Amino acid sequence: MKILKRAAFVLVSFVAFLGIFSLNVFAEGEETEVTLTDAQINTIVDHCDTIKDSLKSLQRVDSRTRVYLGRYYETILTNFITPLNLRLVENNISNTALLENQTNFANKRNSFVSDFIIYQQALEELVHVNCKSEPVKFYEKLLVAREKRKIVNKDVSKLRAMTDDQVKLVEGLKNGQQ
Numbered sequence: 543m544k545i546l547k548r549a550a551f552v553l554v555s556f557v558a559f560l561g562i563f564s565l566n567v568f569a570e571g572e573e574t575e576v577t578l579t580d581a582q583i584n585t586i587v588d589h590c591d592t593i594k595d596s597l598k599s600l601q602r603v604d605s606r607t608r609v610y611l612g613r614y615y616e617t618i619l620t621n622f623i624t625p626l627n628l629r630l631v632e633n634n635i636s637n638t639a640l641l642e643n644q645t646n647f648a649n650k651r652n653s654f655v656s657d658f659i660i661y662q663q664a665l666e667e668l669v670h671v672n673c674k675s676e677p678v679k680f681y682e683k684l685l686v687a688r689e690k691r692k693i694v695n696k697d698v699s700k701l702r703a704m705t706d707d708q709v710k711l712v713e714g715l716k717n718g719q720q
Contacts, residue, residue: 576682586677597669604665608658615651615701623647623708640711647704654697661690 578586586593623644630637664687673680 576678576685578678578681582681583677586680587674590673590677593673594669597665601662601665601669604662608662611698612655612658615647615654618705618708619644619647619651626712637711637715640708640715643704643708643711647701647708650697650700650704654694654701657690657693657697661687661694664690 623640627637627640627644630640664683668680668683668687671680671683
């Protein structure tokens with residue numbers, strides 16, 4: 543419970559920090575130009591230590607979350623989805639939706655793992671930028687880390703939806719629907 547409260551605090555602090563700034567959004571592949579006002583630069587410099595502490599806490603919490611979710615998804619795949627499909631095949635029961643869900647789940651789980659590594663690398667780069675002497679570079683790295691985190695969030699949402707789909711498919715199978 544204490545970890546969850548700490549994680550919530552770190553996340554709220556991080557989101558509040560992100561909310562301070564407005565972004566210039568460009569299409570993918572275009573050059574992004576970050577323009578910060580003097581007030582925004584001063585805010586980064588003035589709160590640098592607090593921001594760094596929050597980011598390091600976020601890093602620790604995210605690392606634990608990655609391990610937890612990675613184990614959770616692996617357990618779902620290896621202890622529930624795959625064994626069920628093997629039993630169906632052994633009993634000559636064809637259910638392409640369950641097989642397709644297994645393939646998609648395994649692929650998305652692999653994407654989650656690689657996307658999380660990319661996000662953690664971006665966050666690590668952000669933490670190593672000196673926000674007092676290089677506030678613009680720090681902010682640019684912040685934007686990159688934020689985008690990588692959004693990708694991981696989409697992966698988690700998709701895996702959650704696939705888990706829900708699996709439950710519905712199994713319920714349908716249980717009720718005699720194929």
